[in-house]
Amino acid sequence: MNESNPTVTYGALALASLLLLVHAGLSTAFGLKLARPLLIAAVRMFVQLSLLAVVLQWLFATESALATVLTILIMLGFASWETWRRIGRPLAGRRGVLVPGGAIAAAGLATLGYALLTQVSPQPWYAPRYSVPILGMILGSVMNAVALGIDSLTQNAWRERLNIEAQLAQGVPFTAATRRLVQRAMKTALMPTMNLMAATGLVMMPGMMTGQILTGTSPHEAIKYQMMIILLVAGATALAVFLAVVGTQRDLTDDRQRLRLDRLGAERN
Amino acid sequence: MSEPLLTTRDLTTAVGGPFELDVFAGQCLTIMGPSGVGKSLLLRALADLDPHGGEVWLQGARQSQTPPALWRRRVLYVPAAAGWWADTVSEHVAEIGKHINDLRALGLPLDCGDWPVTRLSSGEKQRLALLRAVTLTPQVLLLDEPTANLDADSGLAIEAWLAACKNRGTALVWVTHDAVQAERVADVRWGLDAHGLKRI
Structure with missing residues (x-):
């Protein structure tokens, strides 16, 4: 592993999340009614992956x-x-x-x-x-x-x-x-x-x-x-x-x- | 009197029974009755295409102890709406060139062997389904409205052709809604209603 590799900060994640606004904007502009499901899916993704990180961290530590x-x-x-x-x-x-x-x-x-x-x-x-x-x-x-x-x-x-x-x-x-x-x-x-x-x-x-x-x-x-x-x-x-x-x-x-x-x-x- | 070719005892389907039937070689037995009473299900049970109760024998051999593929070649069901799993006519009737007389008797084009099945009219398909079944030389032919949707002349041609099959010893169990036809073709006529199967 390269020690100089950049880590992903929470600020970087927040910036990446801004791209969802493009998605939501297009959905609204074209009347797709996907803005709400998109928000739910995004929140689910954050929650599920965060939980997974906690579980995997514990699992790898205990072996x-x-x-x-x-x-x-x-x-x-x-x-x-x-x-x-x-x-x-x-x-x-x-x-x-x-x-x-x-x-x-x-x-x-x-x-x-x-x-x-x-x-x-x-x-x-x-x-x-x-x-x-x-x-x-x-x-x-x-x-x-x-x-x-x-x-x-x-x-x-x-x-x-x-x-x-x-x-x-x-x-x-x-x-x-x-x-x-x-x-x-x-x-x-x-x-x-x-x-x-x-x-x-x-x-x-x-x-x-x-x-x-x-x-x-x-x-x-x-x-x-x-x-x-x-x-x-x-x-x-x-x-x-x-x-x-x-x-x-x-x-x-x-x-x-x-x-x-x-x-x-x-x-x- | 000779032994029956096909015998049923306590035969039950999803909607009716018990049915007791004896069918003899070279005999035509017709079954009439209102729609939905279970005529097709009775034929399907005879062919062992649906789960059913009771037992069926063919020349003393139990249906449940005969390999299913062998049983169905001997007791062959021809549904009202036939299925076509291959593209061309000759894929459905082996050595169709040897059946020129049958093609002529059934009013089918003599050169239809290479035709796609889709080129045939619905009436021609119905007749081809009968030819396909008879070329397998079954002992019992279970016919589910074989002349439905055909014009009168084609219907009579099929009746004559099936009579020839019967004369060669094939037993016919023929479901029809046409009382005049039943009188014309049947040796034995049965009626099926909500109370069961009765000889007419």
Whole structure:
């Protein structure tokens, strides 16, 4: 870390906040009615990040295994809940949260474990300074992908129910009758991660890498870290999408290979 | 008397039952009844497309113990509104060139194999859905208003074509709202209402 790097003062933050006035002004000028939601979102962002800073400061200082596990569980719980909220036509009942949540947890933890044990190797191995931020970055991408994948599959199953049932009625197995829908769902879910990989460095500078560079890390080191994170995110996303989409496909049928749209919840607006 | 081809005992759907039916090979059984009484659900239960109670047998084989894909190829449901999962006609009817006589009998264009399905009229699609089903040689054909929305001549052509299928031994369970048609095509006529299934 470069000792001469400038710190961000509260005055600097206040100056940055002034840019929100541009946003609010445009909203008012065009009658978007976004000024109030913008203010609420900005306050939420300040409060949430300030709380996060306090929690992380404490967590990194204690290095408690139990506190790290609890933090990770809370993160996974919120990720599952938030993913469920983003799905336009989720599975009904508890499965609506359990299927995406299970996929996110399995892929997130497996990838985090792999990264900690083989690439980062902190002491102790679960060190919250590494495990919590890495998991956070993995979850940010995985949540979005899983929501996109499940949403694509359930919406298309609903829309194309006549086509699926026409195949089932002709003796086509359920997996074959829904194969194209599954492929489409996986492509839809994985596309943002692929685009991210393709555009990184050319179109945009990733936030984590930029943050490291701003705080004095050499670009060479920051980029290596960023590459590792992107690869972890890509791996976790693929695994989570596969688990979530195939899990949802299984929930859309039964032991007699019927199309069970009655297992879907109501469509959200 | 020979054994029935398809038998149901205590068959219940989401809206009706229990239904007791015996359908024989080469027989046409029609079911009439008001809309919403559960005629389509009964056909779907016979094809095992919906969860249902009771049991169905085909030549002594239990529905619940027969692999579902195999059962549905033998007891094949043709819905009133057919689904089209592939783009061209030939993707829906295998070796369509071998079915020139069927295409002619059904009044379908003889060169429609390479056509996109979207080029067909709704009536032509309805007839193609029947051809698609029959080429799989089911033992029981479950027909959900197969001539609805067709003109009289096309309806009669389909009746004659299905009669030929029946004569080859296929059993037909035919849902219709047309009493005259039912009288014309049926060997056995049933009526379904809120009180259940009754032989007419």
